[in-house]
Amino acid sequence: MKFKLLVAVFGLVLSASTSAMAAGDAAAGEGKAAACFGCHMPDGNSVVDQFPKLAGQHEKYTVKQLSEFKSMKRKNDIMLGMAAALTDEDMADLAAYFASKTGTPAMADDSKVALGQDIYRGGNMTSGVAACMGCHGPDGAGNPAAGYPSLAGQHPAYTIAQLNAFHDGTRDNDQASMMRNITARMTKDEIEAVANYIATLK
Ligand code: HEC
Numbered sequence: 033m034k035f036k037l038l039v040a041v042f043g044l045v046l047s048a049s050t051s052a053m054a055a056g057d058a059a060a061g062e063g064k065a066a067a068c069f070g071c072h073m074p075d076g077n078s079v080v081d082q083f084p085k086l087a088g089q090h091e092k093y094t095v096k097q098l099s100e101f102k103s104m105k106r107k108n109d110i111m112l113g114m115a116a117a118l119t120d121e122d123m124a125d126l127a128a129y130f131a132s133k134t135g136t137p138a139m140a141d142d143s144k145v146a147l148g149q150d151i152y153r154g155g156n157m158t159s160g161v162a163a164c165m166g167c168h169g170p171d172g173a174g175n176p177a178a179g180y181p182s183l184a185g186q187h188p189a190y191t192i193a194q195l196n197a198f199h200d201g202t203r204d205n206d207q208a209s210m211m212r213n214i215t216a217r218m219t220k221d222e223i224e225a226v227a228n229y230i231a232t233l234k
């Protein structure tokens with residue numbers, strides 16, 4: 033009787049954990065990531081500022097982006113081509129590989145960092161821009177469980193492009209329109225400033 037119960041409980045735990053997250057294998061991911069290195073670099077710290085850094089990004093967020101490039105919920109021709117042939121297991125392994133790398137700070141325009149810091153930490157009370165820190169954390173590390181990506185050390189050019197895309201609605205894969213609602217209230221100067229501040233975070 034006791035044994036049967038134990039088997040039943042063990043079975044439940046096992047199926048719950050496998051369905052909740054197919055844990056990625058970073059070593060397997062390294063073998064699959066060669067096709068990514070040309071743009072994102074082997075250590076995930078891209079040098080071309082149009083290509084995002086992937087180093088240290090949370091696995092769950094990266095898997096979400098890859099599967100949404102594949103389904104075209106997030107629209108980008110280059111990444112559609114890269115993600116089209118990936119299986120769920122490939123995505124999990126690639127995400128685990130890049131999550132295991134350490135991010136480096138990016139180049140920032142110092143003249144924009146002070147305004148960027150104000151917005152990141154305090155938002156803009158007049159126009160109703162929420163403080164980025166509330167979701168992405170005081171040091172830009174994000175919140176893996178909630179699906180808030182790490183931003184620290186990202187290239188300003190990439191961050192500006194994404195904030196503009198949320199603002200225009202050309203990127204609309206943010207749950208509950210969180211980023212579209214925030215960027216709708218932001219000016220061009222605020223977007224540039226906060227992107228430069230984010231580049232300095234580590
Ligand atoms: C030819 C260059 C190129 C290659 C090769 C490439 N990428 Fe990308 N990747 C990009 C660009 C450009 C973007 C930004 C897309 C956008 O603006 O939405 C991007 C975005 C991403 C993102 C979203 C990052 C974020 O912070 O939201 C992930 C994840 C990603 N790539 C993973 C990969 C993986 C894994 C591979 C290899 C299988 C790969 N990429 C190969 C150019 C490339």
Ligand code: HEC
Pocket residue numbers: 084096151152161162163164165166167168179180181183191194195205206207210211214226227
């Ligand atoms: C209410 C929570 C919340 C707040 C506040 C918030 N964000 Fe986000 N942000 C998100 C979520 C959720 C995503 C991921 C969307 C997705 O899954 O594609 C995101 C994604 C992003 C991305 C895309 C990252 C990438 O690698 O492509 C950037 C850039 C970003 N946020 C910047 C900001 C900035 C700057 C602020 C402050 C002005 C801010 N966020 C405030 C929730 C938030």
